[in-house]
Amino acid sequence: MSDTFGKIYVVGLGPGDESMMTAQALEAIKASDVVIGYRVYTDLIKDLCDGKEVIESGMRQEIDRCKSCVELAKEGKTVALVCSGDAGVYGMASPMLEIAGKAGNDGIETEIVPGITAALSGAAVLGAPIGHDFCVISLSDLLTPWELIEKRLKLAAEADLCIVIYNPSSHKRADYLKKACEVMLTKLPADRPCGYVRNIGREGTDKKICTLKELADEQVDMFTTVFIGNSMTKISGDGLITPRGYAEK
């Protein structure tokens, strides 16, 4: 009986600090019997999970996590599936909705609760790098062919979009940011203002402003978000400013 089914919230927690969560996200977690997520994220909200069942899982167990949510909702439980940043941007909203939409799952209500994604929280640390049209591109080639990533970087550079890079590096992909910079350097000048932020909204937030050429040799980790300015972006003090338009004085 679908009447007795529970509800699934897919909740974007923002960068980490509770002060950067929305009230809606807090309420969704409060309303839930079970909180499910990658262990790094459930750790961030430990205080909010008092008295709730917490199911922590490892990386790359996303599909299993979604299936667990469906099972629990079928038992009548309200479940919060949590992710860092936004729920939709490379987040769990997409696999969760796909699985909840399968035959036999009618009557399970799902609600997507957005959160502050790193493009926004990182931009705030750097000043105003995405004041105009921008794109977000992940360098993870786990589920995306590298050729497509390169193509997107090239076309985004040609389009003079500010470019925000997610997942710039990992243990296995230590040279990916360098490779990406080399691709962009075929279209953009070496002195294009860039910046990056590490550990946004967590202990040890760290930022750096540099040129695109310098960026190619920076060592960044998977907790870093990288910003490439557009043709109007300026370095101002220790930050980046991209004007809101091309006619603005």
Place this chain on the structure above:
Amino acid sequence: MSDTFGKIYVVGLGPGDESMMTAQALEAIKASDVVIGYRVYTDLIKDLCDGKEVIESGMRQEIDRCKSCVELAKEGKTVALVCSGDAGVYGMASPMLEIAGKAGNDGIETEIVPGITAALSGAAVLGAPIGHDFCVISLSDLLTPWELIEKRLKLAAEADLCIVIYNPSSHKRADYLKKACEVMLTKLPADRPCGYVRNIGREGTDKKICTLKELADEQVDMFTTVFIGNSMTKISGDGLITPRGYAEK
């Protein structure tokens, strides 16, 4: 004496409803003596402004608004400059930092407080349209040449990015979304899944799913955010799902 200068917060309010603001944004407003913003936005947070000086201004008075913030900070006041959505995405962070950075303004502290931008809040209403690489493009040609907007739409379509369109229409630009769709239709199939959301997070939230060809003939207003799927985006129930990768089943 810069020691006596106040502070300027540039605060992203999110889509409108207080539940979608962050605690950090609420705190910044609470900590401020003066709240400044376009009247539509200050109206959204009337309840939070009790006992504060509120300076409402009309549209297109952005630069004056920033200058007022500087004057007030020089008087030692703490000021919250508020915008809808995020503070940085086509927001006030960029002009404010530019003006605060001018000679004579040393010692004025500015802090950017991010908010949920319409790409995220609108996506949550539609399901998961931006589950993979995406871009945000404004159709407003007030400060950007239309030729550049067209170029960006074309290259973004070629790059197979999900495309989020801000400012799709206004009184003077009633046919801009149609023009944008015609540009994208030179690169994308007529049946590409699309959707739009009106009045996100406010009274009368409304959404529609359609094809790119149909989108060209939709009447939308300036409170609408439009989503164009990538080659993997599917219509699922009354929503859109873009998978998080190209290898995912």
